[in-house]
Amino acid sequence: MEDHTTPRPGAGSEPASGTGSGPRPISRKSLLKGALLAAPLPLLVGGAPALARNLRPSSAGEQLPLTPYCDDGDDPTPPQMEGPYFKPNSPRRTSLVDAGTQGTRLTVSGYVFGRACQPIADVLLDFWQADAGGAYDNTGYRFRGHQYTDAQGAFELTTIVPGLYPGRTRHIHVKAQAPGRPVLTTQLYFPGEPRNGTDAIFDPALLMNVRTVGSAKEATFDFVLDVSQTPPPTPPPDGPGGTWRAGVNYGAGDRVEYGGASYTCLQAHLSQAGWEPPNTPALWRRA
Numbered sequence: 001m002e003d004h005t006t007p008r009p010g011a012g013s014e015p016a017s018g019t020g021s022g023p024r025p026i027s028r029k030s031l032l033k034g035a036l037l038a039a040p041l042p043l044l045v046g047g048a049p050a051l052a053r054n055l056r057p058s059s060a061g062e063q064l065p066l067t068p069y070c071d072d073g074d075d076p077t078p079p080q081m082e083g084p085y086f087k088p089n090s091p092r093r094t095s096l097v098d099a100g101t102q103g104t105r106l107t108v109s110g111y112v113f114g115r116a117c118q119p120i121a122d123v124l125l126d127f128w129q130a131d132a133g134g135a136y137d138n139t140g141y142r143f144r145g146h147q148y149t150d151a152q153g154a155f156e157l158t159t160i161v162p163g164l165y166p167g168r169t170r171h172i173h174v175k176a177q178a179p180g181r182p183v184l185t186t187q188l189y190f191p192g193e194p195r196n197g198t199d200a201i202f203d204p205a206l207l208m209n210v211r212t213v214g215s216a217k218e219a220t221f222d223f224v225l226d227v228s229q230t231p232p233p234t235p236p237p238d239g240p241g242g243t244w245r246a247g248v249n250y251g252a253g254d255r256v257e258y259g260g261a262s263y264t265c266l267q268a269h270l271s272q273a274g275w276e277p278p279n280t281p282a283l284w285r286r287a
């Protein structure tokens, strides 16, 4: 079992959301500003705000640019408080349910990317959540489990839709840790939840995509960790001389040419600059 890095100071309790805070969408940047104000260390690098986890003792003064095309064109996946219910040493498993488990079945799947939008293998993902009745198992390990991303940076969790408990909207807790890197502690949210508008911790940047399939739910979420990677090669200015283009909805099985090689699409996606076939092994396989 891999050890967890100690969470950030101040990540101890998970307070109930405020009441009467009024309608507000909380922007990710406003939350980051709040984190900056609460932080004990100067977190301005090069005149721009930075997260504490961006500051590496071994690279004082070095600040890499943020280039997550794989997210929403904005920042890496934002951190959130751990809350009071995390327990270390969860079982390694991708399913938290068995035949007798109560609740609406839910799968959560996605990828973990680094700052150059390359998938990261062997990322530790440790999930914990409430049961269908909104209770955490603080004596055992029900609805707790950890797993590792595969060679394509992919993960899949089988669980149930967590129940609500007082003061919070519906959420799943997770710690994500690339090999040898700090832990990102955060929470994932469900769209359309009435309490999303009143939970002071809720961040729309952490909404999963959720769809209903029969009596079950299928959710997706891609993490972007603050892990520096070799940037993808830049295509020559006059284009790679192939058929691949950004802004195209490719389907599984589609074939394109790029840089003189043929590639087969592995999963449907909307192509983006930076997602050229040689850079995205999760999306394209060289034919």
Ligand SMILES: [Fe+2]
Residues within 6 Å of the ligand: 014, 083, 085, 168, 171, 173
């Ligand atoms: Fe919680």
